Every structure is written in C-alpha cells, then in structure tokens.
Amino acid sequence: MAVFSCSGVEAPVREIADKAGVGVGTLYRHFPQRVDLVVAVFRNEIDACADAAPALAAVHSPSEALGLWMQRYVDFLNAKRGLAAALHSGNPAFDPLPAYFCERLRPALRSLLDAAAGAGEIRGDIDPDDLLEAVGGLSRSAPNGDLTQARRMVSLLVDGLRYGAGPKA
Amino acid sequence: MAVFSCSGVEAPVREIADKAGVGVGTLYRHFPQRVDLVVAVFRNEIDACADAAPALAAVHSPSEALGLWMQRYVDFLNAKRGLAAALHSGNPAFDPLPAYFCERLRPALRSLLDAAAGAGEIRGDIDPDDLLEAVGGLSRSAPNGDLTQARRMVSLLVDGLRYGAGPKA
DNA sequence: TGCCAAAACGGAACAACGTTCCGTATATAG
DNA sequence: CTATATACGGAACGTTGTTCCGTTTTGGCA
Numbered sequence: 262m263a264v265f266s267c268s269g270v271e272a273p274v275r276e277i278a279d280k281a282g283v284g285v286g287t288l289y290r291h292f293p294q295r296v297d298l299v300v301a302v303f304r305n306e307i308d309a310c311a312d313a314a315p316a317l318a319a320v321h322s323p324s325e326a327l328g329l330w331m332q333r334y335v336d337f338l339n340a341k342r343g344l345a346a347a348l349h350s351g352n353p354a355f356d357p358l359p360a361y362f363c364e365r366l367r368p369a370l371r372s373l374l375d376a377a378a379g380a381g382e383i384r385g386d387i388d389p390d391d392l393l394e395a396v397g398g399l400s401r402s403a404p405n406g407d408l409t410q411a412r413r414m415v416s417l418l419v420d421g422l423r424y425g426a427g428p429k430a
Numbered sequence: 431m432a433v434f435s436c437s438g439v440e441a442p443v444r445e446i447a448d449k450a451g452v453g454v455g456t457l458y459r460h461f462p463q464r465v466d467l468v469v470a471v472f473r474n475e476i477d478a479c480a481d482a483a484p485a486l487a488a489v490h491s492p493s494e495a496l497g498l499w500m501q502r503y504v505d506f507l508n509a510k511r512g513l514a515a516a517l518h519s520g521n522p523a524f525d526p527l528p529a530y531f532c533e534r535l536r537p538a539l540r541s542l543l544d545a546a547a548g549a550g551e552i553r554g555d556i557d558p559d560d561l562l563e564a565v566g567g568l569s570r571s572a573p574n575g576d577l578t579q580a581r582r583m584v585s586l587l588v589d590g591l592r593y594g595a596g597p598k599a
Numbered sequence: 600t601g602c603c604a605a606a607a608c609g610g611a612a613c614a615a616c617g618t619t620c621c622g623t624a625t626a627t628a629g
Numbered sequence: 630c631t632a633t634a635t636a637c638g639g640a641a642c643g644t645t646g647t648t649c650c651g652t653t654t655t656g657g658c659a
Contacts (some may be wrong), residue, residue: 274646284609286649295646346518443617453638455620464617 296354310337314369323377328419383422465523479506483538492546497588552591
C-alpha cells in the first residue's frame with residue numbers, strides 16, 4: 262500500500278518486495294500474480310473505509326458521524342484515483358471488485374443514514390447508492406490535488422440532507 | 431493498424447514490425463516510441479473518419495450522408511474501444527489526441543449538419559459536439575459485440591433530427 | 600532436549616517486453 | 630563510377646513479471 266501510493270500502481274514487484282523486507286519469492290507465494298496484490302490492497306482499503314462507519318458512529322452523533330464518514334470516503338476515492346485506470350484495463354481479475362465495493366460500502370453508509378434519519382437529524386428518503394455515486398462524481402470532477410473543493414461540495418451535500426429533516430416518522 | 435485491431439493495443443513491437451515486413455530498428459526510426467505509433471494510428475483513423483464526411487456528402491443527399499456518417503462514426507468508436515483505456519492511462523503523449531479528435535470531427539459533422547439543415551431536411555439547432563458525445567455515450571453503453579444496438583439507437587437519433595425539420599429559414 | 604519432515608523464504612535465473620546500437624545494404628550526388 | 634549519406638535489419642541491453650530451487654526456519658515427536 263505504501264509503495265502504491267508513493268510510486269503508483271505500476272510500481273515494480275521488486276520495489277514492493279524490498280519495501281516489505283522480503284524476497285520476491287515470498288511475495289509471489291502470498292500473491293501468485295501481481296494483480297492479486299493490487300486487488301488485495303484495494304479490498305483492504307475498502308474494508309478500512311467500511312469499518313470506519315461503526316467506529317465513527319460510536320463516538321459521534323448520527324449526523325456528525327455521517328458527515329465525517331463522507332469525508333473519509335472522499336479520502337478513499339482520492340487515494341484510489343490511480344487504481345481507477347487499472348480497474349478499467351480489461352483485466353478480469355478486477356471484475357469482482359466493484360461488486361465488493363458496493364457490498365461493503367453500501368451497508369456501511371446505510372447504517373449511518375438510518376441512524377441519522379431515525380434520530381430525525383436528516384431526511385429519510387436517501388438511497389445509499391445515489392450518495393456513493395454522487396460523491397464519486399464530485400471528487401472525480403475536482404482537479405487532482407484540490408480535494409478541499411471536493412470536501413466543500415460533499416459538506417454541502419450533507420447539509421442538504423439535513424435540510425428536509427422532519428420529526429421521527 | 432491491422433495488428434492493433436487483431437492483437438489489441440498492447441501488441442508487441444516485434445509483432446508489428448514483422449507484420450509490416452520491416453525490422454524493429456526501422457520501425458523505431460519512424461516512430462521513436464511505442465506510444466508514437468499508436469498516436470499515429472489513432473490520428474490516421476480520425477482523419478479517415480473525418481474525410482468520410484465530404485466523400486459521403488458528394489454522393490448522397492444531405493440527410494442520407496449525415497445518417498451514413500453517423501454509422502461510420504459508430505464503427506470508429508467501436509474499433510477504438512481498446513484505445514479508450516490507453517488514452518486515460520496518464521501517458522502525456524496522448525494528451526493532444528482529444529483536441530485533435532474535436533478539431534477534425536467537429537467541422538466534419540458540422541458541414542453535414544449545415545448541409546442537411548440548409549436543405550430543410552433536419553432541424554437547424556443541433557450542436558455537433560452534443561451529437562458526437564451523445565453517440566459516444568450510446569455506443570459506450572452498448573455491450574461489446576452488439577454494435578447493432580448502437581446502430582439502431584443512432585439511427586433513432588438521426589430520425590429525431592429530422593422530426594423538427596421545417597422549411598429553410 | 601535433540602532430531603527430522605514440512606513449510607516458508609530469498610534471490611538467482613528465465614522469458615518477454617520496449618528500446619538502443621551498429622554493421623550492412625541501398626540510394627543519391629558529383 | 631565512386632564516395633558519401635541515408636535507411637535498414639536484427640542482435641544486444643536494461644527492465645519487467647514470473648518461476649525455480651537451494652537454504653533457512655518452524656513445529657511436532659521420541
């Protein structure tokens with residue numbers, strides 16, 4: 262993961278092995294192909310992002326947790342910009358990743374939305390998928406380094422969720 | 431071009447040289463980098479597609495020429511599906527290509543639109559860029575081999591252009 | 600504790616790739 | 630016709646992903 266974010270997804274296997282302090286043979290026993298390595302890293306980061314949801318919910322109010330998680334999600338998308346190209350490279354090894362992406366992130370976000378809606382802090386008619394995709398579009402449209410703009414837009418989006426909040430159904 | 435459409439854009443340089451009946455040295459004198467080769471092929475196909483416009487206009491009625499060229503454009507997009515991934519690979523050698531794409535194809539389409547609109551066969555408020563992008567989206571959304579669907583949709587689109595046609599302004 | 604099979608390791612070795620280089624063949628000018 | 634310049638072909642180089650095998654470490658049994 263460190264090598265990927267430093268030297269890009271195209272970093273040589275040897276460099277990764279060196280950084281990990283192991284030989285290439287060891288690396289290949291754990292990840293038979295180069296692609297398996299990047300898939301594993303990607304799944305790992307998806308998991309980390311999904312797991313952040315309950316963690317945030319435990320120590321913040323529902324709508325605060327939602328807002329903080331959305332920013333966390335922006336970070337995730339920004340870090341994975343390099344991988345987006347690899348995903349559409351046609352390599353079938355990447356095919357299951359989008360499904361895993363939804364499978365993990367959608368419930369994570371849904372739990373945050375439900376909690377916030379249940380507490381009457383936001384409106385209740387929000388589809389997690391819409392939101393995930395919207396934030397994706399937002400941070401894709403922003404230029405490379407300027408993720409502060411993406412943050413502002415997402416923050417605006419979350420405020421929008423609060424606007425129509427009514428009392429608990 | 432033959433090798434690219436047969437073995438994909440990632441075809442080895444040696445294979446291209448063999449197919450061309452020359453040595454790799456000769457190939458590299460004409461195209462110093464592998465990337466230059468695919469850029470040249472791409473520009474070539476853009477030119478061929480753009481040049482098809484006046485050729486079709488010379489032997490068909492304005493709206494027929496427009497419809498035929500749109501189908502020709504679908505073929506072009508379909509053939510270049512493999513290149514689309516390469517274009518977004520971050521290699522700066524590909525940067526000028528999108529501009530060239532617009533520079534050549536926009537006037538080509540505009541001349542067809544103007545001719546058809548001038549003849550009162552289609553409406554006159556169509557933006558070439560909108561159309562190019564729309565067809566791009568149409569043939570991107572269609573599955574791999576099924577370009578007959580893309581053809582039908584594009585044909586529908588062209589019929590739509592005819593719908594609002596009024597007498598010459 | 601001492602030994603041995605089994606697993607894990609490291610890095611040299613392989614194949615394929617893009618790219619460079621140089622000896623040879625071809626063309627061109629005088 | 631010769632001399633120079635240009636174009637050519639393919640062997641050779643460096644770097645990549647991947648495989649292979651000798652060595653080390655591990656873990657259970659006497």
